[in-house]
Amino acid sequence: MAQQEGRGRPTMKDVAEAAGVSRALVSIVFRDAPGAGEETRRHVREVAERLGYRVDRRAQLLRQSRTRTLGVVFDVHAAFHGEIVEELYPAADSRGLALSLSAITPMRTEEIAVESLLDERVEGLVLLGSALPAAALMDVADRLPSVAVARPTGGAMPAARTDDRAGGRLAARHLVELGRRRVVYLDGGDVAGGRERREGHLEAMAEAGLPADVVAGGLDEEAGVRAARELLDRSQLPDAVAAFNDRCAIGVLDVLLRAGVDVPREIAVIGFDDIRAGRLETIGLSTIAQDAAGLASDAVDLVVDGRPGAERVRAPRLVVRRTTGG
Structure with missing residues (x-):
């Protein structure tokens, strides 16, 4: 079915609503990631075809770049973020990856910090203590492999956090x-x-x-x-x-x-x-x-292994x- 006149190009959200599934599941289908059965995949693709939905090829091209670099978004004033960043270096190095840092400051929003890393064509994103709403996290995860550290996401993107x-x-x-x-x-x-x-x-x-x-x-x-x-x-x-x-x-x-x-x-x-x-x-x-070192290791694993919606939770210690x- 053609797009309705006066409306923009159908989005992943439109497909999810029409198919009666979650947006995260639609993302899994179009990324050919594990987590959906064959019948579900067929149903989602049929609905997408009927709506005229097309995969964003720019995101696909971004995934094909081989910078071997993970982007890290962190709050420059959050002391614990600094400790996680320090642990991310050896965790990334063990996977043959480098890091590119982008700071959140009082004059620089998280959205700007994320976009600057996307412009660098990093292969994955690590968001420390992200304040982005679930819908925005889904949008980021749709563009390239990502993980949120130190916060729950409700399945919007993989998460590595403390209980x-x-x-x-x-x-x-x-x-x-x-x-x-x-x-x-x-x-x-x-x-x-x-x-x-x-x-x-x-x-x-x-x-x-x-x-x-x-x-x-x-x-x-x-x-x-x-x-x-x-x-x-x-x-x-x-x-x-x-x-x-x-x-x-x-x-x-x-x-x-x-x-x-x-x-x-x-x-x-x-x-x-x-x-x-x-x-x-x-x-x-x-x-x-x-456990800063454990959170860093979990974050890199989740980005590299590409497990949509996965969550690793570590116990705190008195x-x-x-x-x-x-």
């Missing part, structure tokens, strides 16, 4: 086991892993029969400073703080120590990620560690240091 919900539970349970009862959680909002860490914390507090106390936190030291000042203004101080990440926790520590608060006797503090700064003896930040009494 953030389990990490949130670990941190809260550690504080409760120390006898802390007035625990504040500094929330990361809607960023990658934010919802899962918050839910894990709330689950652990509910299991302990303790009230939830969630305060807007953030991703960096400045956010921790603001949150800590708010806590100091309370009539009763909390006896523990679990922060969304280590940078936020370090900001909290700075304010508490300057205010003469005894950490951890009066207030215990725990972060998430296990970045290098938190390991310094003068800081000694207790944290929930992510690291006890001075700020909770370690």
